[in-house]
Amino acid sequence: MDMRRISAALGAIVLVLAAAVAPAEAAHRRAGPLGPFTRLVVIYQENHSFDNMYAGWGRVGAQRVDGRGSPGYARRSTQVRQDGTPYRCLYQNDPSLATPPLAPTCGTDTASNGFSFASHFRNRPFSINDYVTPESPTCPGGTPGGCTRDLVHRFYQEQYQLDGGRMDRYSTGSDATGLTQGYYETRQLPIYQYLHAAGAPHYVIADRFFQAAFGGSFLNHQYLVAAQAPPWPGAPATAHSVIDAQGFPNPNPPAAGTGVRAYPLRTSDPALNDGPLTQACPGRPGYACGDYAVNTVQPASPPSAGGANTLPLVNNVDPAAPGYRRTIGDELSERNIGWAWYAGGWNDAAAGHPGPLFQYHHQPFNYFARYAPGYVDPRTGEHPRDHLRDETAFFAAAREGTLPAVSFVKPYGAENEHPGYASTDNGERHLVDLLDAVMTGPQADRTLIVVTYDEFGGQWDHVVPPGQGRHATPGPADEYGPGTRIPAVLISRSLRRSGVDHTSYDTTSILRTIEQQYGLAPLDTRFGRDARVNDLSPALRVGGIRHH
Numbered sequence: 001m002d003m004r005r006i007s008a009a010l011g012a013i014v015l016v017l018a019a020a021v022a023p024a025e026a027a028h029r030r031a032g033p034l035g036p037f038t039r040l041v042v043i044y045q046e047n048h049s050f051d052n053m054y055a056g057w058g059r060v061g062a063q064r065v066d067g068r069g070s071p072g073y074a075r076r077s078t079q080v081r082q083d084g085t086p087y088r089c090l091y092q093n094d095p096s097l098a099t100p101p102l103a104p105t106c107g108t109d110t111a112s113n114g115f116s117f118a119s120h121f122r123n124r125p126f127s128i129n130d131y132v133t134p135e136s137p138t139c140p141g142g143t144p145g146g147c148t149r150d151l152v153h154r155f156y157q158e159q160y161q162l163d164g165g166r167m168d169r170y171s172t173g174s175d176a177t178g179l180t181q182g183y184y185e186t187r188q189l190p191i192y193q194y195l196h197a198a199g200a201p202h203y204v205i206a207d208r209f210f211q212a213a214f215g216g217s218f219l220n221h222q223y224l225v226a227a228q229a230p231p232w233p234g235a236p237a238t239a240h241s242v243i244d245a246q247g248f249p250n251p252n253p254p255a256a257g258t259g260v261r262a263y264p265l266r267t268s269d270p271a272l273n274d275g276p277l278t279q280a281c282p283g284r285p286g287y288a289c290g291d292y293a294v295n296t297v298q299p300a301s302p303p304s305a306g307g308a309n310t311l312p313l314v315n316n317v318d319p320a321a322p323g324y325r326r327t328i329g330d331e332l333s334e335r336n337i338g339w340a341w342y343a344g345g346w347n348d349a350a351a352g353h354p355g356p357l358f359q360y361h362h363q364p365f366n367y368f369a370r371y372a373p374g375y376v377d378p379r380t381g382e383h384p385r386d387h388l389r390d391e392t393a394f395f396a397a398a399r400e401g402t403l404p405a406v407s408f409v410k411p412y413g414a415e416n417e418h419p420g421y422a423s424t425d426n427g428e429r430h431l432v433d434l435l436d437a438v439m440t441g442p443q444a445d446r447t448l449i450v451v452t453y454d455e456f457g458g459q460w461d462h463v464v465p466p467g468q469g470r471h472a473t474p475g476p477a478d479e480y481g482p483g484t485r486i487p488a489v490l491i492s493r494s495l496r497r498s499g500v501d502h503t504s505y506d507t508t509s510i511l512r513t514i515e516q517q518y519g520l521a522p523l524d525t526r527f528g529r530d531a532r533v534n535d536l537s538p539a540l541r542v543g544g545i546r547h548h
């Protein structure tokens with residue numbers, strides 16, 4: 001028998017089996033920003049600015065994180081009235097900060113609209129932990145966790161708050177007023193303690209990482225998977241936002257019977273409209289306009305809350321039809337690269353009995369036709385919806401060593417850190433569980449984890465985003481963003497050292513990294529954002545990579 005032929009045949013069989021079992025491993029052999037990493041895990045938390053969470057991180061090696069003590073921190077922290085004059089005090093309407101009333105050490109102050117208030121809080125950042133701790137029973141139902149109230153985080157409101165890079169109208173443009181200036185003690189955060197414990201993996205903190213789009217969770221989840229706002233052709237005219245000369249959209253009338261406005265520090269204008277869509281074109285120059293969904297709307301596919309603000313299915317099936325969009329999932333599937341979106345509570349929600357804190361608008365793929373229930377790919381016979389999985393499947397895959405090449409992880413509402421219905425402490429303890437599942441699994445050495453947040457949650461930050469005036473951070477910008485700086489940290493057991501990366505990024509840098517790694521086309525067909533942002537390779541150079 002010819003042993004060379006037998007050997008060649010066996011080799012061919014091994015190659016076929018390897019390609020079938022681990023196509024991502026083969027795909028990763030091309031040069032790309034991820035280097036030797038064969039798995040990327042993106043954990044997407046909720047609603048905190050960088051300064052709100054990480055301002056007290058301090059030094060990492062020879063570098064210092066840009067937070068408290070940085071030159072711009074105090075200079076840009078002073079909040080101003082609607083007329084541009086600075087407050088002496090910060091008004092507070094969070095129950096934990098306003099009741100029982102604290103001694104009015106600032107005396108009485110007045111907003112531009114004549115609203116007067118006594119305040120304990122001077123016009124500067126303050127520690128939330130001085131008033132609300134993880135033991136405080138301030139979460140829904142009076143449970144512990146240290147929840148604060150929610151803060152407005154919407155498309156045009158954030159642009160008003162940024163004030164062209166002055167970063168000084170967060171409080172005036174907020175329904176939570178002075179809470180915007182609160183911060184958590186960084187070194188008490190579970191993630192900080194986890195990363196600084198004995199035997200912890202190395203990390204790189206990115207202190208110039210911005211949310212891709214202005215506003216809230218819905219739009220920034222869309223940017224995470226598709227790099228642009230979804231269209232809503234034929235939307236009702238009443239769905240369009242109407243903004244004033246300062247770009248503010250809310251009519252802000254006093255609530256019936258109370259005389260209290262939703263935004264206590266701003267005047268009222270009944271001609272405005274705070275809608276789910278951009279302003280109609282032509283609109284006020286310098287602001288996005290058209291039939292694009294930018295504030296929370298519901299998916300047409302179940303699970304969904306339904307209602308009038310339900311976005312028709314986004315077309316990612318027929319390139320010849322109007323409104324065609326692609327997602328990163330489509331691109332990965334086309335190259336036979338494994339991926340999944342893991343969401344806490346998904347199985348229950350998809351079965352028709354969602355948990356009380358399951359957030360429909362946090363499931364971005366569910367807005368696209370390709371991921372609707374029952375859709376079958378005509379070329380492959382596959383069900384693309386199978387890529388949408390429960391978070392329990394992520395824990396199992398991490399434990400068993402079967403994570404796909406790209407994993408997105410979206411925790412359930414009670415564990416995602418969203419102010420109002422979740423707490424930072426509870427959410428970060430769950431985050432540590434996610435990190436530990438990967439770090440103790442068989443794929444740890446080849447896996448890079450990116451932990452970041454969807455958006456700022458209405459909370460102040462001092463670093464000026466790209467496109468916001470003469471002090472702006474360098475980087476691509478357009479009329480959709482980027483917005484406020486958000487926390488971002490890269491973690492792996494294969495990093496040689498911990499460090500700080502000052503490179504300018506936004507959420508679409510994650511897409512850019514995936515696209516560059518696998519040779520995929522950019523997704524943003526309007527402004528080319530994901531073609532112009534930096535990928536994450538500079539952060540890996542900061543951390544170094546231990547080759548195996």
